[in-house]
Amino acid sequence: MRVLETLLAAAAAAAAGASAATVSPRQAGTITVNLGQTFQRIDGFGFSLAFQRANLITNMSDKTKQKELLDLLFNRTTGAGFSIIRNGIGSTPNSNSDFMNTIAPNNPGGPNAPPQYVWDGKDSGQLWVTQQAVNLYGVKTVYANAWSAPGYMKTNGRDTNGGTLCGLPGAYCQSGDWRQAYANYLVQYIRYYAQSGVNITHLGFLNEPDYVASYASMQSNGQQAADFIRILHATLEREGLGGQVGITCCDSMGWGNNANMLNAIRSAGAEGLMSTVTSHTYTGGPNGAANYRNPVWLSEQCDLNGQWTTAWYQNGGAGEGLTWANHIYNAIVNNNVSGYLWWEGVQWPNPNTNEKLIRVDNTTNTYQVSRRVWAFANWSRYVRPGAVRVGTSGAPGGVRAAAFRNADGTVAVVAISSSGSAASVTIRLSGAGVSGASAVRAYVSDNTRNCENTPASVGADGSITGSVAARSITTFYILPA
Numbered sequence: 001m002r003v004l005e006t007l008l009a010a011a012a013a014a015a016a017g018a019s020a021a022t023v024s025p026r027q028a029g030t031i032t033v034n035l036g037q038t039f040q041r042i043d044g045f046g047f048s049l050a051f052q053r054a055n056l057i058t059n060m061s062d063k064t065k066q067k068e069l070l071d072l073l074f075n076r077t078t079g080a081g082f083s084i085i086r087n088g089i090g091s092t093p094n095s096n097s098d099f100m101n102t103i104a105p106n107n108p109g110g111p112n113a114p115p116q117y118v119w120d121g122k123d124s125g126q127l128w129v130t131q132q133a134v135n136l137y138g139v140k141t142v143y144a145n146a147w148s149a150p151g152y153m154k155t156n157g158r159d160t161n162g163g164t165l166c167g168l169p170g171a172y173c174q175s176g177d178w179r180q181a182y183a184n185y186l187v188q189y190i191r192y193y194a195q196s197g198v199n200i201t202h203l204g205f206l207n208e209p210d211y212v213a214s215y216a217s218m219q220s221n222g223q224q225a226a227d228f229i230r231i232l233h234a235t236l237e238r239e240g241l242g243g244q245v246g247i248t249c250c251d252s253m254g255w256g257n258n259a260n261m262l263n264a265i266r267s268a269g270a271e272g273l274m275s276t277v278t279s280h281t282y283t284g285g286p287n288g289a290a291n292y293r294n295p296v297w298l299s300e301q302c303d304l305n306g307q308w309t310t311a312w313y314q315n316g317g318a319g320e321g322l323t324w325a326n327h328i329y330n331a332i333v334n335n336n337v338s339g340y341l342w343w344e345g346v347q348w349p350n351p352n353t354n355e356k357l358i359r360v361d362n363t364t365n366t367y368q369v370s371r372r373v374w375a376f377a378n379w380s381r382y383v384r385p386g387a388v389r390v391g392t393s394g395a396p397g398g399v400r401a402a403a404f405r406n407a408d409g410t411v412a413v414v415a416i417s418s419s420g421s422a423a424s425v426t427i428r429l430s431g432a433g434v435s436g437a438s439a440v441r442a443y444v445s446d447n448t449r450n451c452e453n454t455p456a457s458v459g460a461d462g463s464i465t466g467s468v469a470a471r472s473i474t475t476f477y478i479l480p481a
């Protein structure tokens with residue numbers, strides 16, 4: 001806290017020297033932050049390393065570039081400051097193509113035979129990147145998510161092309177009931193990570209159970225998910241992992257299917273055995289706060305269709321930075337979301353889409369950073385895990401604001417402008433015994449800037465004066481008085 005105070009005080013002094021006349025705003029307004037009005041807790045912002053994408057960092061032979069990539073993703077000063085990693089738990093017997101290899105490639109002969117686990121210490125490159133994130137950058141939230149069980153545990157005998165876990169209601173297999181074996185297998189994966197110094201905090205046993213893919217995939221309905229959640233929960237408790245690892249569900253393709261599954265899980269009385277609701281948004285996102293008892297993560301989204309772009313704002317295109325700054329705003333402010341995860345952090349140039357945040361070419365050891373990274377940075381660097389969203393009212397025309405109180409007492413106000421002109425803004429902190437700010441630092445991302453310092457100052461009355469640039473995301477990081 002002391003370090004931060006010094007930092008903020010120095011920044012405020014520097015910013016106070018900058019003249020407010022350097023901007024010529026056409027609009028003005030006051031954002032009042034009510035620290036006494038609290039909403040959801042924030043778990044963080046993240047991305048996935050699944051399907052061997054992690055190897056683009058882990059294998060990077062140019063060590064300077066390797067460190068640059070890690071900094072871009074995890075550094076809170078120079079990068080996005082991501083706080084959640086989503087890893088894929090492999091299900092394939094080999095690493096062909098971009099498949100993720102499993103820790104249990106061989107059928108031991110039946111669900112009750114001793115399993116034959118094999119740990120390669122790599123986990124498709126994910127272990128090394130996760131270790132760097134945890135040990136160097138202090139990332140604490142590690143989500144391990146299985147796309148499928150190993151093939152021999154499923155109705156279709158392979159880990160690809162759908163199929164269902166044997167033993168679930170409606171999923172009979174001659175080989176027997178593999179539910180407990182699958183739960184034990186997931187626990188063993190957690191044990192291997194723990195032995196490597198990484199505590200997995202979130203565990204998902206399904207990915208897109210409503211989609212049959214030619215790669216690793218496994219189907220489930222809500223009743224089947226509830227059945228397995230009971231077994232997995234009991235297994236985690238028995239293994240002493242109940243306090244460390246929470247169960248997520250269901251990473252469906254879109255919100256509608258996920259909601260149907262969650263309703264069935266609730267009806268079956270298993271909602272309380274979960275920690276987190278996880279949904280993708282490919283076939284639709286939420287349109288309002290869902291009254292789930294568990295926090296909601298939008299755990300995978302991206303622009304799958306557009307061509308790779310590094311634009312901040314051109315015409316509001318699906319892959320542009322400002323577009324995603326707004327998507328994140330909608331999720332958090334309008335839909336009670338606690339976690340927001342992009343699909344892949346890094347990926348090679350082919351396909352040349354916006355599935356990734358950073359395009360890494362491992363044939364030339366070069367990379368290109370999309371401005372989506374900076375859209376995330378304005379949230380993720382300053383809105384930290386454990387932050388609570390608080391109330392705001394008022395804002396200049398064309399500006400949307402969201403505010404958060406971090407666990408360390410600092411306040412982050414994120415303002416997004418879709419207006420073509422700058423707006424000057426006054427921010428007042430109130431509520432919860434706070435009546436003003438003692439220091440502020442502001443950062444802006446727009447067409448020309450990536451999270452750069454921008455002037456903001458604290459007046460004698462403790463209110464903050466600053467500016468929200470045209471079509472920008474500007475974050476005010478505030479130390480309350």
Ligand SMILES: *[C@@H]1O[C@H](CO)[C@@H](O)[C@H](O)[C@H]1NC(C)=O
Pocket residue numbers: 052055056059095362
């Ligand atoms: C990374 O190295 C492994 C061997 O350790 C190799 O199988 C894999 O193809 C490599 N992947 C990339 C993206 O360089």
Ligand SMILES: *[C@@H]1O[C@H](CO)[C@@H](O)[C@H](O)[C@H]1NC(C)=O
Pocket residue numbers: 071075076077078136137
């Ligand atoms: C993050 O970046 C800053 C500024 O370059 C650097 O001093 C710091 O060491 C980096 N953090 C880590 C964990 O590498």
Ligand SMILES: *[C@@H]1O[C@H](CO)[C@@H](O)[C@H](O)[C@H]1NC(C)=O
Pocket residue numbers: 197198199244
């Ligand atoms: C992981 O969990 C163990 C046991 O709960 C704990 O002792 C250890 O400090 C944790 N490690 C990290 C890096 O958080």
Ligand SMILES: *[C@@H]1O[C@H](CO)[C@@H](O)[C@H](O)[C@H]1NC(C)=O
Pocket residue numbers: 040041289290291292293294295296336338
């Ligand atoms: C928002 O989510 C939290 C869990 O994170 C839940 O307790 C709360 O009831 C939700 N609020 C609304 C309005 O749905």
Ligand SMILES: *[C@@H]1O[C@H](CO)[C@@H](O)[C@H](O)[C@H]1NC(C)=O
Pocket residue numbers: 052055059348362363
């Ligand atoms: C680049 O990545 C691809 C895909 O993983 C891999 O097959 C290839 O071996 C890698 N090339 C180099 C030079 O690492």
Ligand SMILES: *[C@@H]1O[C@H](CO)[C@@H](O)[C@H](O)[C@H]1NC(C)=O
Pocket residue numbers: 374375376377378379381443444445446447448449450451452471472473474475
């Ligand atoms: C915030 O986003 C702006 C784009 O509006 C970017 O220029 C700036 O660097 C970002 N700031 C931070 C701290 O991420």
